[in-house]
Every structure is written in C-alpha cells, then in structure tokens.
Amino acid sequence: MDFEFSKKEEQLRREIREFARRELAGRDLITGLEEESLDEDWEFAMQMSKKLSQKGWLTMAWPKEYGGRDASFFEQHVYMDEASYRGIPGMTMGVSGIGWVGQSLMLFGSDEQRKKYLPPIAAGEPDGIWCTAYSEPNAGSDFANIQTRAVRDGDYYTLNGQKIWTSCAHRARWCWLAVRTDASVSKKQHGISLIILDMKSPGITIKPIYNYAGIHIFNELFFDNVRVPVANLVGTENRGWYQLMQSLAFERHSVAPQFYGTARRILEIIIKYAGRTNLHGKPLASDPLVKHKLAERAIELETLKLFGYEITWKLSKGLIPIYEAARNKAYCDFVMQRLATTGSEIIGAYSQVDMRSKWAKVEGSITRLYMMFPGISIAAGTDEIQKNIVGQFKMGLPRPY
Amino acid sequence: MDFEFSKKEEQLRREIREFARRELAGRDLITGLEEESLDEDWEFAMQMSKKLSQKGWLTMAWPKEYGGRDASFFEQHVYMDEASYRGIPGMTMGVSGIGWVGQSLMLFGSDEQRKKYLPPIAAGEPDGIWCTAYSEPNAGSDFANIQTRAVRDGDYYTLNGQKIWTSCAHRARWCWLAVRTDASVSKKQHGISLIILDMKSPGITIKPIYNYAGIHIFNELFFDNVRVPVANLVGTENRGWYQLMQSLAFERHSVAPQFYGTARRILEIIIKYAGRTNLHGKPLASDPLVKHKLAERAIELETLKLFGYEITWKLSKGLIPIYEAARNKAYCDFVMQRLATTGSEIIGAYSQVDMRSKWAKVEGSITRLYMMFPGISIAAGTDEIQKNIVGQFKMGLPRPY
C-alpha cells in the first residue's frame, strides 16, 4: 500500500501550477465544456491548448511516434487533476480528440488514419478538434438503436440521418461518428460502424442547442447525402459497437481525476467564502450546519480522489477498468450534485445571480456547476446505465431490463 | 378545505387520553407487535383489549350487528392515532382480527362465519385473536407463488405445507390462511383460496422465529394433514387472490394514523430528552445540528399526519384508496427509518443499550424502533412492492418487472 506520487509526478504538478499562475492570472474558473460556448473563450482555450502541447502535456501518455511522450498514467492523472484544479481552458481540447479518438485510433485505426489525424491533436491545433456523434433522438441510453445510415456506394459512403447532443460540433474539424452500415441485422448492436467525418463536407447542417442556462455546448447535426470516403471507416465495418464500448471506457477513465480537480477548487473557494462572509455577526464558517455540510462534501471528494487513483493504478498495471469507470462516473454525478446544492445553500440568493455578472459570488463557480451538473451527468451515460454496468461487470448480476 | 376534527372526535380523543392516563401509568412505551413477545406483556395487552372493547373503541367502525357502533372513519382514525400515541397495548389485538379479518368477513364471509367469528373480536376476547398466514419460504414479494395445498376431500380440506413470518401465531385462536386449492392453473393468481383455520387443529406445528433483537413476533407454521371443514372457506374457492388484495388494502389503510401516533410520541420524548440533557455544558436542544435534524423529522411526521387524514377522508367519502395506502406504507417506512436513525444519533451510545435495561434512555423507545423498523417495513409488502402499486394504480405506468 502506497499512496505517494513519485518525485517526477510532483514536479509535473508544480510545473502546471506555475504555468497556470502565469497564463491565467485573474481569469474566472470556467468548468469544462463551457469554453465551447463563447467565441472569445474558445479562442483563449485554443491558445492554451497550443501552449499545453508545447509543454508536452496535452497528449503526454501517447507514444512518441504519435506526438506524445510515453508518460505514465500517473503523470496523465496529475495533469488532469491539476489542470482541472487550475481551470486551464483548452486542457482537453473539446474533449473527444485527446479523450478517446486518439486512443481509439491507436487501437483500431489504420496507419494512414493515425498519421493523418493524431499529430494535429497532439499539436493542439484547430485541425485536432473533434466532436463525437453517437446520440440520436431515439438512441440515448438505448444507444444501439442508431438509425443514421451510411450506405456504401463504391469508394464512398452516403450518410443520411440526424445526430443530437453533439458537443463541440460547432468547433470541430472532424467528427467521430457512429452510423448504421447494415440495417438488415436482427441484433441492433450489429451493423454499426465508426467513421471519421470531415466537418467541412457538403450536406452537413449544424443547429445549435442552447442549454437552459443559455450556454451553447450541444448541437444537432443533420446529414443530407453527405459523402464520406471508405478510407474513413475505422476498424472493421459493422463491428463498430465493440469499438464504441472501448471508446466509452476511455471517456469514463478520466472523469474522476478531472472532476476531482474542479470540485476541489470549488470546495476551497466556498470554504474561503464561508470564512470571510458574516451572517448575524459571525462568519458563516463558524456555523455548525455550514461546517458539517462542507465536511461531508470534503469526505465525498476525498473518496472520489481515491477512486480516481485506483483507476489510474489499475490502468498502470495493464488492467482494463470497466466497472470502476462506470462507478466513478456515477459517483462523480452524485458528488457534483451534492457540491452544487451545498454550495448554493451557502452562497444563498447569490446562487441565482448570473455567473458572469459583477454580483456573482465565488467566481460564479457554484451557479455554473448548478446549471451544468444535470447535463454533465447525462452525458456519457445516465446514472442508470452506469449502475447497470457495475451490476453486470462487477457484481455478476443479470441485466435489469 | 377543512382540517378540523369534529367536537365528537375531539371528545373521543380526550376520553382515550384519560383512559391511558388511568390504565397505563408508569408503563414503558411498547410499539405495536412487540407486545406479542413476552407472556406478561401479552396478558396485560389482553386485559386492555377487553377494556377497550368495553369502552366501545376496539371495533367502533364496525356495524352494530357485529359488535361495532357504526362510528365514522374519522373516529376510528382518532382511536388509531391517539391510542398509538399513548402506547395502549392490545389496541389492535394482534392486528389481524380488527385490522382486516373482520372487514373481510363482512365483505366475503358467509352469515354463519360472521356470526361465529366477529363477536369475539369485538368483545376483545382471547377467542377473537387471529393470525394471518400468507408468506411462504418461496412466496414473499411474489406472493401469488403460494404452494401450501388444501385438497378437498368430502366436507373437509386437507392442508399440507408451510407458512413463515406469521406474527401472533403463538397467541392466536384462529388463522386467516391463504392456500392453493387448484394447482393446475396456468396463472399463479388463480387457484388460491382463503380459509379460516382453527389453531387448535391437530397437525399444526408452530415454531417461533426470534428476530435479531431477540423478540418473538414471527413464527413458522407447518401443516401435516390438517383437516379443515369446507364451511371454513371464505368466499369463493379459487378466487382468494382478489379477496387477499382487498384484505391487504385494509391492512395498509391504518398504517399511517397508527404509526403517526407512535412516532409523534417518540419525537416528543426525544425533544424532551434533548432539552434536559447537557453536552459540553449546553443542552443538546441548543445544538443547531440536533435542532435541524429534529425539525426535519417533525416535517416528515406532519406530512405523514396529512397522508393519514387524506386516506381517512377518502374512505369516508366511499372511495377505495389503493395507491394512497401503498404510498402511506412506503412513506411510513421512510419516516420510521429517519426517526430511528436521528433518535439514535441524539441518545448516542445509549441507543445500543438493551431497551429493557435500567440504563435505557427515552424509555427504550429509540432502540426498540431501531431494532424493529426494518422488520416492520418488510411486513405487509416491501418498499418495492408499494412503489410498484403506486406506479401502476396512480401513475398509469407499466409493471416494472
């Protein structure tokens, strides 16, 4: 048993802290996806991505040949945690590329695909920005129900159909797309393929979806006879389902360290707020109710931290943490909700103040989290889906539906 | 909208209070079923039942011809609430008889059955004590799976099989018994009948089950060629399932007012304890954490009170409150659990002290509740079963399994 990070990992943490101090002075803490919404935020995030790439951090766990530096899973963990804690925009480059597209291409992609698509991601370039389109109006939790068709026609597929809840589509150069290539199969999971879509292709319509806090993260995508070269097929035709499952697992691996970083920062901000804010002539921080709520949140965060450590440790041992990723995702959602509600109780009426207004408290972090947590918790699979995975893969229980 | 009890109902409440003051002085508060465990408690409970009958309260909502006095549902409500609050043993006479057997016989029983079985219940006699045997080792939540056979043989049924979790069997004169009279049916719900079993019949073995707090409420019943006259069949052979559903609804109707009475008493006892007990030199009652926990419990109890009022009001209007009864049962379980855990946090280490020991605090009420609530919550249908009923009957949702 040993919970110590190595000297090298601690050194990395210090460098990231230093980088953030230098680059971010005075900027508000913006959680994750929100940077995709406004042009000025996105522009800043892209500048940061470039710099993070130059520091060698953006895709550090990738092999050198693809623009990484063979860093350990623990170093990557430290990056995710610390960069999230510091709120460095661009740290995930719109998520898809460094989150799962790169790793998936390394596993299933052709040599040509790796050579073409990986370097711009590693370089933090606009050409390395990806979106991921899985969901459709009738394929949410029941994800295998994909209807968007790709019909083969010589060297091309012709795409028709609709995707929804595609984050970053309005920023992306490429799309990691799940389509149905065989509609004749009896089992829905079969006949699905993964293809790479050039977002500049004619026939794509992007329609923004504003979330209920007015933030533009999601989009609808419509495909009207979009032509995609067959060379853009990833892996084997009609075997996309299994690749998808793997991609989703990659996605969930980084959830815990990343959200832990953000949440720890927010908790610290609230604690400071409680220390300097008086009510009835006493600091909020001296109120037993406030103290106990925040102590409970701190315990949840400490647990989340360890769940994050555990998954990284398992990855580092060459294990494939399936249930752990689903457990962590569900636990993150729980922790987020509790932190958001507790935070809002502490800042009180100010939790309804627009997060970018001059009257926002705690850098708008609580209002932002409160507005975003239900959406984040739905993304990458609902609570129910995650718990089903744990029930099946860890506990050996039958599928509950 | 009017939430006032009538003068008559308020008068009844005062009389019950008076009765309790006179009869119970100095006795500990014993919740519900526990009185069945020890002989001396049971004897006292039977004395009380007799007196309650003499006061005209025991079966007051029954028609006069069966020993009742045609009292309103609201009067019965007041009785359940106030007698529970005062902790009057014997107030439900082992539950079955006044809880559902009587009402069921009025609905489905023959004239002869009513004449024979109802008067001893109304009179609070030992011959009016019933137990109810539905559950079997493989028929719990899946209640239609009953295997105990009653095979017709001329004027008799011959019983073979096993029942379990039969409360009060060791005290009962009669048993309200669900058996399978037709094993050839394809749908399990068919082929079930309700019969009245004389507990003195040869071939019955009663095996006590002590609960994990060492209290004897439940029993196993074994039937070895027990002969039951066909005249003891209730209603129509093989139609017992529908009668059972109705009996279960009767059972759940009184859950809310009865538990509310007990819980209100316990909450008051804890509040008083918190007022007179010092910690760190201050009364517990001045600790914001204690205050807020108890305030939350008080809100839950107030909600439960209103749920109880609502069901009585609906019954009084001639409605058949099905989902309301299930909702109240599930809500009671929730409230019980919260009250037990909060109570134990307040009395602290004393919550583990045997409830009959001289060192028990708050009359042992918290320890008693804590030890009993999981069992009570399983009796008359688990949380899952109750919520399924609400989902189907109120919300129009499909059965979830």
Added chain:
Amino acid sequence: MDFDLNEQQQMLRTMARDFLSRECSRTRVRELEKDSRGYDPDMLAKMAELGWLGLVLPEKYGGTGAGLLDLVVLLEEMGRNITPGPFFPTVALCALPLIKFGTKVQKAGYAADIAGGNKIWSLALTEESGSYDAADINCRADYNGTNYLINGEKWFVPFAHAADFLIVICRTGEVSNPQQVLTAFIIDTKCQGLKIELIPTIAGDGQCRVRFKNVKAGKQDILGGVGNGRKVFDFIMQSATILKCAEVSGACQAVLDMTLAYAKERIQFDKPIGSFMAIQHKLVDMLTEVEGLQYLVYYSAWLLASGQKAATQISMAKAKAAEVYQQVCIDGVKIHGAIGFSMDHDIGCFFRRIKSAEFMLGDRDTHLSKVASGIGL
C-alpha cells in the same frame, strides 16, 4: 375534515388554468425572461380584469373579498405556469399587509389601484446578506424632526424596477433589542434618492437592488405604526411565505406531470422508460413528495386562514418546498435525459427558478430553525 376545494375555488382553478395556458405559455415565459421588463403588462391587465389582483381585497376597494385559501389556489396555478411578473410582490408581499396594517387613508389611497392593476408594488426587506432574520435588517430610517430619512440597501426586491410603491422595512431604533425597533414604510419609487438596478439572474425574473440615500418618508407613510415593523415583518413572513409555497407546490406538480408524461412516451430498449424500476420508483418518490407538499401547504394555509397558530407549519411548508422543488427539478431533468437540459424545453424554466424559490422569504435552514423552536427546541 375535507381536502376538497369548494365550488368557488374549483371554478377559480379552472379559470386560472384556462387563462394561463392560453396567455402564459412556457414559450411566452422564456420570451419574458429575455424581456427587460420581465413581464407582460397586457397579461397583468387581463388578470386585473379577471379580478385576480383584487381577489383578497375588500369589495369596497374594488376587490372581491375572497379568502387566503382562494389565493392559495390561484397561486398554485400560477406556479404551474410560472407566470412571470409583479403579481406575487403586489398581492402577496404588499396588498395583504396593506389591508392588515394600513390606515383608512392608506387603504383608501392605494387598495383600489392595486385591485385595478394600475399600480405595482413590491417589498424591500432582505439586504445584501440575503437573510430573512429580522436582526439582519440594517437599512436605517432616522427621524430628523419632520421626516424619516432612509439610508441603506435592499437586495433581491422582486420587480422593484416595475414597481410604483415599495414597502420598506427599516431599523428606526437602537440595536440593543434589534427585533423591537423596526418600522415599515410605504415609499413611492419616484421619490428622490432611490436607485433601482436589475440584478441579472439565471431566470431573468426581475430581482433588483434598491439603494436609499436620504429618501424622505413622512409619518403618513408608516405602515402599522412606528416601531411596529416587527409585526408587519412577522405577518409577511407567514402570509407571503405560505403563498410562495403554494406557487412552488404548483410548480412541482407541473414538473412531475411533464416528467411522468415523458416517461410514458419515451421509448428506450423497446419499452417506455417509466417501466424501468429505478425510473418508476423515482417518479413515485416525486409524487409522494409533491402530494405531501401540497397537503402541507393547504393545511398551513388553512391554519392561518382560520386564525390558528400557523407559524410552525408554514415554516415546515417552506422548508419542504425548498427541498422538494429542487429534488423534483433535478430528478425531472435527469429522467428527461439530454432533452431536459436544452433551452427549448419547458422543464428548464422550472429548473432556473429553484434558487429563487428557495431563498425568497427565507431559506431552508432559516425555516428549519423556526420549526425547531416551534416544536420546543
């Protein structure tokens, strides 16, 4: 014992549901969130025509003299539809204390304009702290021999930017006994020294900061007598709070209704999602809490309306409302899945208002403390 609405209340409910679903669709609600006024004067005028603004005002002032329970029914419906605008501050926060504490002259001068929908009112009570504890009122009104001069700030004043008059609760005495030295004033928003700014909120629901710099008030502007502000405050903390709870209760019902409908209609894995036990039981939990809240609101409103002690039950209702509304919105959005998270969906309108409902007239902890003292702690 009777849980039913009476005939008049049933009619009012039907009328309100019809009117609001026609005039105040959720699409309209979203438009009004972006509108700088935050409400629709025409809609307000129609409400006045329907007699809603004067519902609880005596007939001699142009009202219909209905009771608190009728207003509860109406506000429940408004909550179902959200109904942005100054109805709540005018009627619940101001008209009731005006009728209760106003002098004949004040009532004669102001009430008819309220009933007619000609004047908008609001209550300036809480301050920068957001607290609804009387001890935290710092805004001062000092008597200079002829006038009171009001100085200080009030925060989160709903629709102050649209209001003609404010009831302002100020400290007029020394701090030694902070509860005894409050006074309520009626202030014309056009008066000198008053500055109103809109606070940008997530729901765009027209909450304002109001600053007072030597704002003059005469003796005739005092509501309820000098030093009696605590009484006015206590009255508002009961009557307005239970009305806010009625609104929240209606909102909870609406969220439950739309979520249940969606759970029946949304098919995943070839089944409506409402048939998955985890979803179904969540819906049942929502129903239980929403019904419980509704009954608690009715019960405490009835206690108040029938002149019984109601403070503890009202605080119970407010604490429960805060909790239930938040939980129902969160579960509702999650059951809706991604669609519930989009600006175009109605459920977001309710989600954005969670915190406004929670903090106006006192947060959960404030009311839990009141409940605790009510039960003898």
Added chain:
Amino acid sequence: MDFDLNEQQQMLRTMARDFLSRECSRTRVRELEKDSRGYDPDMLAKMAELGWLGLVLPEKYGGTGAGLLDLVVLLEEMGRNITPGPFFPTVALCALPLIKFGTKVQKAGYAADIAGGNKIWSLALTEESGSYDAADINCRADYNGTNYLINGEKWFVPFAHAADFLIVICRTGEVSNPQQVLTAFIIDTKCQGLKIELIPTIAGDGQCRVRFKNVKAGKQDILGGVGNGRKVFDFIMQSATILKCAEVSGACQAVLDMTLAYAKERIQFDKPIGSFMAIQHKLVDMLTEVEGLQYLVYYSAWLLASGQKAATQISMAKAKAAEVYQQVCIDGVKIHGAIGFSMDHDIGCFFRRIKSAEFMLGDRDTHLSKVASGIGL
C-alpha cells in the same frame, strides 16, 4: 502509488480469513453474545499463538514488530467475522499507546503479557455523556502527596469485566484549560475502589460501566507523564479510530457479500431479485460506498503509518464508516426481506453492532467537526 497489499499482508489476510471462518463462525458469534464473558478465552489464546496480539509489538517484547497497516488488514478480517472479544481493546486501544508512551519499565512489565495473550487490557475514556471530546472528561485524579486518588465514572468501556488492566484518562488539573490537564493512568482492575458492571447491550458485546472511588495510583502508573494525557488521548483518537474503521470496513464488506449472494439466489417472480433494477442499483450503491470506505481507511492508515498528517482523513474515515455501515446494514436487511430480520440469520449480528461501531471513539458529528476544522473551517 500502489493499492495492493504486500506479500506479508496478503498472507496475513489469508491466514486470518481461514482461522476466523473456522474458529469464529457467526453461529459462534451468536453464542458468545449470550455468554456472560462475551468472548472465548481459547480463541484468544489461539490468536496469541498466531502472533496477532503481539503483531505490532516490538520483537523484544515477544511481538513481531509489524506495522499499523498490517494490523489494519487483520482488523478488516476480524470485522468481516465480527470476532467478539477483547482483542480490539487490548491491542488497538491499549498496546499501541503503551508502546508509544510507556516507560521502559512499563513496557518491560506489560508488553510481553499482552503479546502472549496472558493479560487483557481496556481503555476507560468516555463517561456518562458518551462524548469523545477531551473537554468532557470529568473523572478526576487528585494528588494527595503520595498517591493519585481517582474518582468518577467511565462508561462503555469494552470488556472491562474481563480486563486485567485499564488505561484511564483523568483530569488532574484545573478546569480553566480543560484540554491541557489530563493524565493517563494504568490501573490494575483488581485494585480497591473499582467497580465494574456490564451494560446490557443489544449486541451483548461486553461494554461496561467502571466506577472509581478513591482508587489509588502511583507516579509509576502514569502513562506518558503527568499532564500529558491529552497527547495520549490524541494518539488514541487517531490510531485506535482508524483501526476501528478497518474493522467496520470489513464488516461492511461482509454484509455486502452476503446480500449480493442472496440477491442472486433468491427467486421472486421467476427471476433472481438482483435483476430488479431498484434492488440492483441499491447493491451498486452499497458497493460504491463500501469500496470508498475501504480506500479511505487504507489511505488514512497509510498517512498515519508513514508519519504524515492524518487526523483529518481519519476523521473522514470514521464519519464515513458510521454512515456506510448503517446504510449497508439497513439496505442489506431489507434486501434479505423477512429472513434478514430473524435471529438465526447472520446479518442481524452486523445490524446489532451498528450503534456500537458508530459511537465508539466518537460519533459522526464529532468527527465531522474535526474534518471541518481540518479543511479550514
């Protein structure tokens, strides 16, 4: 970073699991609950033979000189099996502070007998209030020039009735600074003026009230020096608490295991009940909390063992242990249905111990307060 046990710990775990499942079946646990001693001296002797009682004692006192983490592993296994008896008070509550604070003479005099299983020890700390706040220690030890005279009561002292020695924490100074004036004494239970009574508990787990009436203690009986009781107290509140958490963590694992097994095997509606979503997701929630607790226990034990600041994390673990153990037992019993409620079923053994685990060494609120101060509140 490594979550794995080392080889020695893995061997210890295997050995403990084998031994305890053989020697300490749950049927045996139930028998011991009814036994007036509350434990089995033969079992204890065997544990001594296995080297468990001396596990963390230095070799020169007959111990094996293993570390705190090894003891964590062992106590986790004991928690899985409940293992009634004075192992915990002797080793976790007393041997560790004896080794840490004892004089050479004390260690030489007492340690070998502990390692050999010849003497049983316990800690007399909390009093009638049940509080683990140092300020609530009222039991006094007054110096009369030759001896200290101890007067007062200690409550919930585990296995005092079986103990040969008690560590007793007393107030030896004035009340002005209540935290600074504590002293720990080693008291022979055969001494005059000491009265021990068994408190009947639900779990029959041998907790006692100990009364002191002019019990004499000499300077040589002081552990850690006069006035240094607070240090002893703080040490125990960390090391013993994390060991209690390890025990609870093991118990939680056992409850989860038996509940999961039952959910797979119990058929209702022609399906294992674990396939109903509401049950399955409850099991998943249990797993998540049980794993979280286990890691938090390992982590804080590692912090302590490696000489880092550990107090906050230990309090986190204790607060979480209290919550998780209760929840897992309640859900476990409910999933078992009626059978889980019967005296013959193993799960009841765990249920009966919820409150003992919760309150020994400080309840949830006590530890949440420590966490709060640890995070800067």
